[in-house]
Amino acid sequence: MGFTNQEDQLDAHLIERGVSTKRVFDHPVGLFVLFFTEMWERFSYYGMRALLTLFLVSELASGGWEWTRESAMELYGWYTGLVYLTPLIGGFIADRLTGYRKAVVLGALIMTLGHASMALEGSGKIFFYLGLVLMILGNGLFKPNISSIVGQLYPDNSTKKDAAYTIFYMGINAGAFLGMLLCGYIGEKIGWHYGFGLAGIFMFFGMLQFYFAQRIFGVLGESPKETRERISSEKQTHTADDSIESETSSPHVVRDRLIVIIVLSLSSIFFWMAFEQAGGSMSIFAKDYTQRMLAGNAALTFKWVDAILTLFPLVIVTWVLFSLAKKIFSEYPISILFTGLSFFVIWCLGIWKVYREFNALETEVAASWFQILNSFFIITLATPFSKVWEKVFNPTGPVKFALGLILLGIGFAVLGYGSKDIPQGAATAQVSMIWLVLAYFFHTSGELCLSPVGLSYMSKLSPQKFVGLIFGVWFACSAVANWLAGMSGSLIDKISETYSLSTFFLIFAVIPGIAGLLLILFSPILKRMMHGIH
Structure with missing residues (x-):
């Protein structure tokens, strides 16, 4: 099928479902709303994960809990294991009850509350454990359902679907990168609860950005029953490769x-x-x-490498945001304003981090780096x-x-x-x-x-x-x-x-x-x- 026909087919697919046909980099704008939502969710998850074990084993004097390595690692195992188990339940709830979009918003809200609870760990261990439970439950609702919406933006046989998931995967890695970099740095150098709390702030921004741009997705993720019927109908219309089917x-x-x-x-x-x-x-x-601990040329080299690694990804994702804003700001100003605010905050943090490191008397690489x-x-x-x-x-x-x-x-x-x-x-x-x-x-x-x-x-x-x-x-x-x-x-x-x-x-x-x-x-x-x- 030619390129033009593929484009026409994608437009017809979007129009039929009430999805915005506006494009960014030849893809539906909805993909990039999901890109930023997932980016901030991965920022929060990996930012917290970068700190979890280090916080548990760190000395009481530095604000940690001074757990044994064995105990810290066992808690880490239970947490990450359950994080990957609850999406099975979250996917079922979305399929049968809430729909994908409500599940994503609800999951993001629960995770935001989880980060807020973990940021209060200094007030009592109960807040820390409650935060972990909320993170596990929220992730179960969020993780499987946002990926499902990405797939629904494209016809089953669209050649653009693989490219869409690649773009989405870059959002995952951009968020993970920035989360581990900034939450890890702030948690280790300034205070553990600040690192945990920072992860939650951006999860909150991601949720608001998605919530106020939901109309972009038309009926996608809205009604579980209609979605199942439509997918079933499409599968009957689009035949798979005959050699495999037989x-x-x-x-x-x-x-x-x-x-x-x-x-x-x-x-x-x-x-x-x-x-x-x-x-x-x-x-x-x-x-x-x-x-x-680095000194001399090694310290200077690390400072420049760290500065580039901090700021260059921000330049790239800011460019993506600017491209999206040009297309949808007039219709979804609140969504773009919240995303813009999150980028303003993260740029401030990135520049502050680079400035702080270049003016530090000693250069110590954070363990989470x-x-x-x-x-x-x-x-x-x-x-x-x-x-x-x-x-x-x-x-x-x-x-x-x-x-x-x-x-x-x-x-x-x-x-x-x-x-x-x-x-x-x-x-x-x-x-x-x-x-x-x-x-x-x-x-x-x-x-x-x-x-x-x-x-x-x-x-x-x-x-x-x-x-x-x-x-x-x-x-x-x-x-x-x-x-x-x-x-x-x-x-x-x-x-x-x-x-x-x-x-x-x-x-x-x-x-x-x-x-x-x-x-x-x-x-x-x-x-x-x-x-x-x-």
Whole structure:
């Protein structure tokens, strides 16, 4: 189908649903309303996650709770595990009761209250725990439903849908990047409750921006019953690829593909269990075992790098906001005003942070700073990876999963090597920060091999009547993996006292590495069992 026909088809799709046909960068303006809503939600989630473990283990004198690493990591595991489990319930509530849009607004409001409660942690621990519960519940309503609205903006067979999710994914990473950078910095350098509270302010702005621009989406996400009927009708009108369709009627094809789904889902547990050490044991490594005090040229270089990393993303997302404002300000001024206010605040904070660091007598890298490297590498490596898949080497899904697991293992092998000289059972050390930087580089490379492929293959391999269940399985595996990440991370002291810190990290190198090699070994069989899905 030609480009013009695709554009006409998209316009017809939007008009039929009462959605605004105005465009920004050749996409519906509604996509960018969702972009900023998701950006601020990820700002709040990752900003808080960057602080959680560090706050729990920090000394009472610095405002922390001085928990043992084991206890802090166990709480981290329960929190992140439940965050990935509640979207199963939130998706069901939206489907049956509220609709997607109300679920997004309600989830954002609950998360805002959660951050506010956590900001009051100094008034009593009950506020901190209440905040965590509200964050878990709010995320369950928010996370699955905003992604659903993105998909509904486009016809099922639109070539723009993949590009739309890429843009949306950039919003996720921009928010995560800025949240870890600013909330982490303010939490560590100024006060923990300020960091927790700041995350909530931007969640609140994101909610208001979405709430006052809802008319842009027409009927999308409004009535669960109408949405289900429309999707059912569209699926009957748009035929899928005949070569695949004829095969799905065979029970053994369905069985084989379900086996592949199970194998890939279980493999993802090994990946995320290790990858999510970022907010746990890797944060501990950054805080207690990494040389973060810089002087001379090293300090000056870091200040300039940090300034660029702080301000450049703000320039990009401000440009996106300006482009959106030109299109919708006349119709949705309140939405744009709230987003503009949030950007004014974040620009002030960014400039203040850069100014403060350049005028500081000592340069100490915040322990939470290293977590921004994941988002930074995703943004810089996503295009090169897509070019490699497109022009050089594009293996099957199981092989990409395997590469992701192996690259993740290499990242932990780097940390294991970097910590080899730390004495057995040592509580602190001064290891070069280059090892953490390299680890995040390999971990992000692994994520780019596995994460974009995962949801795509769940959708392609699943029988149509089981799609919801299969996505539920995928998120349930992520929940299990996050819980395991906390539980396994809690063993850091026991393993480093009995063996060494290097041994602890090498365990996370070996387990994903073995899983990756097994996937490569069985990939020819798995490829046949996919029966034509590529």
